[in-house]
Amino acid sequence: MDTLLEATAINTGYGQLQVLWDNEIIVGKSERVVLLGANGAGKTTLLKAIMGLIPLWSGSIVFDGDHLEKKRTDERFQSGVSYMSEMGVIAGLTVEENLLIGGYYLNKQAQKQQLEKMYEQFPDLKQKRKNAGGSLSGGQRKMLGVAKALMSQPKLLVMDEPSAGLSPLFVKEVIDFLIKSTEESNLSLLIAEQNVKFLEIADRVYVLDGGRITFSGTVLELVANDAVKRAYFGLEGS
Amino acid sequence: MRKPLISGGIVFLIVLLFFAIMPSVYSNEDLFFQAMVYLALAQGVNILYGFTGYLPFGYVGFFGTGAYAASLCITLLHFPPVLGIIAGGLASVVLSILLSPLLRLSGAYFAIGSLAASQMVYYIVSNPSLQNITNGPYGINLESVYQPHTSYVTMIVILALVMGVVIYIRNSRFGLSLQAIREDPVSAGMAGVHVVRQRAIAWFLSALIAGLVGGAFAWHISVFYPTTVFDLNISIFAIVFTLFGGVTTVLGPVLGMFVLYGFYNLIGISEPQYFQLIYGILILLLVLFLPSGIVSIVKRRGHYVP
Numbered sequence: 001m002d003t004l005l006e007a008t009a010i011n012t013g014y015g016q017l018q019v020l021w022d023n024e025i026i027v028g029k030s031e032r033v034v035l036l037g038a039n040g041a042g043k044t045t046l047l048k049a050i051m052g053l054i055p056l057w058s059g060s061i062v063f064d065g066d067h068l069e070k071k072r073t074d075e076r077f078q079s080g081v082s083y084m085s086e087m088g089v090i091a092g093l094t095v096e097e098n099l100l101i102g103g104y105y106l107n108k109q110a111q112k113q114q115l116e117k118m119y120e121q122f123p124d125l126k127q128k129r130k131n132a133g134g135s136l137s138g139g140q141r142k143m144l145g146v147a148k149a150l151m152s153q154p155k156l157l158v159m160d161e162p163s164a165g166l167s168p169l170f171v172k173e174v175i176d177f178l179i180k181s182t183e184e185s186n187l188s189l190l191i192a193e194q195n196v197k198f199l200e201i202a203d204r205v206y207v208l209d210g211g212r213i214t215f216s217g218t219v220l221e222l223v224a225n226d227a228v229k230r231a232y233f234g235l236e237g238s
Numbered sequence: 239m240r241k242p243l244i245s246g247g248i249v250f251l252i253v254l255l256f257f258a259i260m261p262s263v264y265s266n267e268d269l270f271f272q273a274m275v276y277l278a279l280a281q282g283v284n285i286l287y288g289f290t291g292y293l294p295f296g297y298v299g300f301f302g303t304g305a306y307a308a309s310l311c312i313t314l315l316h317f318p319p320v321l322g323i324i325a326g327g328l329a330s331v332v333l334s335i336l337l338s339p340l341l342r343l344s345g346a347y348f349a350i351g352s353l354a355a356s357q358m359v360y361y362i363v364s365n366p367s368l369q370n371i372t373n374g375p376y377g378i379n380l381e382s383v384y385q386p387h388t389s390y391v392t393m394i395v396i397l398a399l400v401m402g403v404v405i406y407i408r409n410s411r412f413g414l415s416l417q418a419i420r421e422d423p424v425s426a427g428m429a430g431v432h433v434v435r436q437r438a439i440a441w442f443l444s445a446l447i448a449g450l451v452g453g454a455f456a457w458h459i460s461v462f463y464p465t466t467v468f469d470l471n472i473s474i475f476a477i478v479f480t481l482f483g484g485v486t487t488v489l490g491p492v493l494g495m496f497v498l499y500g501f502y503n504l505i506g507i508s509e510p511q512y513f514q515l516i517y518g519i520l521i522l523l524l525v526l527f528l529p530s531g532i533v534s535i536v537k538r539r540g541h542y543v544p
Contacts, residue, residue, distance in 0.1 A: 082428075101426065104429055152430065
């Protein structure tokens with residue numbers, strides 16, 4: 001497996017409060033990785049550290065051969081890492097403006113092509129292209145967030161709880177769309193979730209608990225790991 | 239893209255033709271000059287507040303700096319007036335670079351910080367110990383280069399440049415990135431927008447506009463005091479005109495200026511007590527029912543406003 005993202009010995013936190021201890025996470029090219037953890041485990045903090053939204057105390061982040069530690073968020077984005085936060089949408093901009101901002105660094109022609117492609121994949125967005133992002137329903141916002149994050153044709157899409165606030169039916173739609181996108185474009189995924197439904201698409205899984213990576217392996221290995229089942233799923237080991 | 243540019247161009251032409259023709263219809267050139275000054279300043283506020291969300295209560299600081307820098311270049315360095323105006327614009331940009339740490343602030347803190355900065359410049363300029371350079375509180379006299387018609391035409395050119403810049407920003411990726419920053423700087427950064435650089439460009443551009451307008455104003459009125467060009471009402475008028483018409487459009491500040499400044503000139507001088515009352519009620523109604531300005535009536539229905 002060719003490595004796309006390699007974050008090692010990540011230590012960070014907020015102010016004096018350390019949240020992550022020596023985290024290590026690797027995402028391969030075209031690989032779908034799920035970062036599983038309960039509320040407060042440090043999933044969002046780890047993603048923010050990767051995107052440069054909070055300073056790294058120590059550790060290294062290498063993406064596609066380049067060190068990202070000293071790069072700004074916009075430079076990391078331009079390297080090919082796109083990030084979809086829990087809401088992922090700029091509420092005051094229209095649907096189309098959100099998509100155009102997503103493809104901000106593409107040339108005009110590529111931006112237009114991507115816009116058409118997104119409208120093809122999400123016809124609802126085309127209908128509502130003049131509506132403000134903030135006026136969409138939760139599911140439509142999530143849809144827009146995914147489309148916006150994919151506008152720049154990233155190599156890696158980092159998603160923070162894409163299932164938050166969505167009905168099970170729409171979670172299924174998001175999963176199906178992500179499978180389709182990754183297969184079509186060799187896109188790699190790093191998804192922070194607490195919804196185990198996303199394990200369906202995972203090639204590998206990390207479990208984050210109390211700021212430390214407590215498990216790393218395949219879904220089958222996860223299911224067979226009694227300690228993880230007890231700690232995360234609250235189940236008794238067989 | 240073409241349709242927005244055409245509609246923006248129509249507003250541009252109507253406004254400039256109005257100011258070019260009106261002095262020959264109604265012989266009060268000073269009135270139209272002042273209107274152009276406020277319109278250009280309102281557009282400068284539009285760039286800064288409308289597109290980036292920074293409310294510059296101290297915007298008059300750049301205006302006064304431009305007026306003084308232009309005047310000193312004309313009187314002390316014997317620059318031709320137009321070159322003096324350009325120097326005034328550049329001096330305001332230099333001031334904006336010095337004050338760029340203010341961009342770390344947001345909301346009310348930025349508004350108060352910019353106000354304090356403008357007062358600081360005022361006290362430096364009006365300080366009697368600088369009388370050899372700025373003439374301290376006794377003001378500036380540019381009567382030797384007084385050419386009201388030429389300065390009027392120069393102001394039309396400046397207004398054309400300012401409106402051209404706003405039309406460009408309104409319809410460009412740069413403008414879209416500024417709006418994204420205004421709405422959510424973190425999301426904008428995550429979409430690849432260089433937040434600090436884009437904000438700084440808008441800040442410098444806005445300062446340049448105020449500086450150029452200040453320089454033209456100084457040349458046109460030719461005799462003024464520090465209190466004239468650092469008057470806080472200049473900031474307030476520019477901000478209120480912009481908010482009244484509607485931000486992030488080129489048309490909003492035009493409407494705001496024509497309605498409110500027109501109204502001010504109709505009864506503000508002859509009947510100041512009624513003017514203050516009606517002016518207050520108008521602004522109250524706007525804040526309550528049209529917080530996004532007059533243009534929001536059209537925007538709400540999904541129509542494009544240039």
